[in-house]
Amino acid sequence: MKKGLAVIYDPHNVYQFLWYYCTYGKDIEWSALCLPNSYKGEYLSEPCEKLGIFKNIFRDTQQFDSMPLMKRLIIFIKMFLFALIGKQKFFSKKFIRNFIGDYDFDTAIVLTDVGLVSGLFLTFAPEKEIIILEDGMGDYEARKYSNILRRFKNLFELQGFCLSVLGYSNVGHYYPLRTTKNCIKYCSHPDKMLYKNYKEMKILFDMEKTDVTAFKKYLEIIYPNLSEYFDKKAEVILLTTPISDYISDEKPYVSKIQEYINNNYKGKTILIKKHPRDKATYNFSENITAIEITNSIPAEVLLPYLKDMEILFCDHSSTNLYLTSYGYKPKFLYFIGLSKDNIGQQTMCRYRAKEEFINKLKFFGLGDSQIIEL
Numbered sequence: 001m002k003k004g005l006a007v008i009y010d011p012h013n014v015y016q017f018l019w020y021y022c023t024y025g026k027d028i029e030w031s032a033l034c035l036p037n038s039y040k041g042e043y044l045s046e047p048c049e050k051l052g053i054f055k056n057i058f059r060d061t062q063q064f065d066s067m068p069l070m071k072r073l074i075i076f077i078k079m080f081l082f083a084l085i086g087k088q089k090f091f092s093k094k095f096i097r098n099f100i101g102d103y104d105f106d107t108a109i110v111l112t113d114v115g116l117v118s119g120l121f122l123t124f125a126p127e128k129e130i131i132i133l134e135d136g137m138g139d140y141e142a143r144k145y146s147n148i149l150r151r152f153k154n155l156f157e158l159q160g161f162c163l164s165v166l167g168y169s170n171v172g173h174y175y176p177l178r179t180t181k182n183c184i185k186y187c188s189h190p191d192k193m194l195y196k197n198y199k200e201m202k203i204l205f206d207m208e209k210t211d212v213t214a215f216k217k218y219l220e221i222i223y224p225n226l227s228e229y230f231d232k233k234a235e236v237i238l239l240t241t242p243i244s245d246y247i248s249d250e251k252p253y254v255s256k257i258q259e260y261i262n263n264n265y266k267g268k269t270i271l272i273k274k275h276p277r278d279k280a281t282y283n284f285s286e287n288i289t290a291i292e293i294t295n296s297i298p299a300e301v302l303l304p305y306l307k308d309m310e311i312l313f314c315d316h317s318s319t320n321l322y323l324t325s326y327g328y329k330p331k332f333l334y335f336i337g338l339s340k341d342n343i344g345q346q347t348m349c350r351y352r353a354k355e356e357f358i359n360k361l362k363f364f365g366l367g368d369s370q371i372i373e374l
Contacts (some may be wrong), residue, residue: 119169125182136318
């Protein structure tokens with residue numbers, strides 16, 4: 001039997017792998033390599049055990065960024081020296097053996113080539129089948145070495161540039177990686193990809209061949225209370241955005257959301273899925289039954305359950321990438337004045353002007369979505 005290895009970082013990663021498994025991967029003997037996800041550490045080995053589809057589960061808790069600087073420098077010097085003699089694959093095999101020992105595999109699935117370890121797996125192609133899934137909106141950025149000219153002051157970006165040039169990984173999303181040419185890429189919108197240097201590109205979440213019953217079964221194993229939210233006969237789901245990403249005083253815009261919901265959904269039951277960074281409190285009228293979905297459940301996991309519901313987004317998100325696969329027609333709230341108020345704010349994101357907001361929807365096949373101005 002063909003042996004497969006799934007490299008797991010986060011719930012988004014698990015969700016995409018489960019789709020692949022229920023669509024193409026049931027005849028493969030799978031193992032999982034569970035790695036730390038930023039400050040959250042490694043926390044997905046337990047859910048992977050519950051699934052019952054992995055023969056082996058390898059774990060590691062050491063995050064590269066948290067290693068002592070000297071240790072990281074030694075690793076980088078080794079990578080550089082092996083790259084000079086064209087032995088990147090030899091280094092990768094030796095490095096990954098620290099995680100999985102002598103375990104051998106025929107195919108590996110990684111969420112992205114952005115992570116150091118997942119990027120190293122790409123050096124094994126075409127000797128092995130390497131599949132790259134979708135890592136959100138970042139996959140749709142243009143990749144070129146000249147991007148470093150605008151980012152060279154950022155140590156993280158400089159690291160990503162160097163690793164890309166050496167042929168190991170694409171830390172940061174913005175640089176070409178020559179090893180991708182031997183890999184199969186699954187993405188929700190292949191025609192929209194600006195970077196296309198892959199052996200083959202296929203559509204992610206094409207549900208025609210998916211065993212949807214099995215897909216839902218596995219999701220409910222990981223999230224045992226998932227179906228309970230949809231037993232409430234909710235008619236609407238609101239997916240929020242962290243408005244504090246755009247402006248320091250988010251209250252006026254939170255009030256606009258509350259006012260819209262109160263005026264348009266009287267007597268209805270509404271599910272609320274808050275963005276993980278959204279710390280706002282939403283208070284609706286007494287004649288609205290609001291049920292908040294726990295933050296441990298990623299938004300994309302909800303998609304198979306939303307067929308008969310009105311879907312209301314507060315902004316663009318990576319979840320938007322998968323809506324056309326389900327044939328959904330969501331509505332989007334657009335905050336009038338926020339793009340102007342956003343100017344000069346010491347916040348992490350820029351709010352799009354309305355025309356740019358609409359163009360982004362068109363780009364991902366959502367141009368006919370209703371935009372509600374608040």
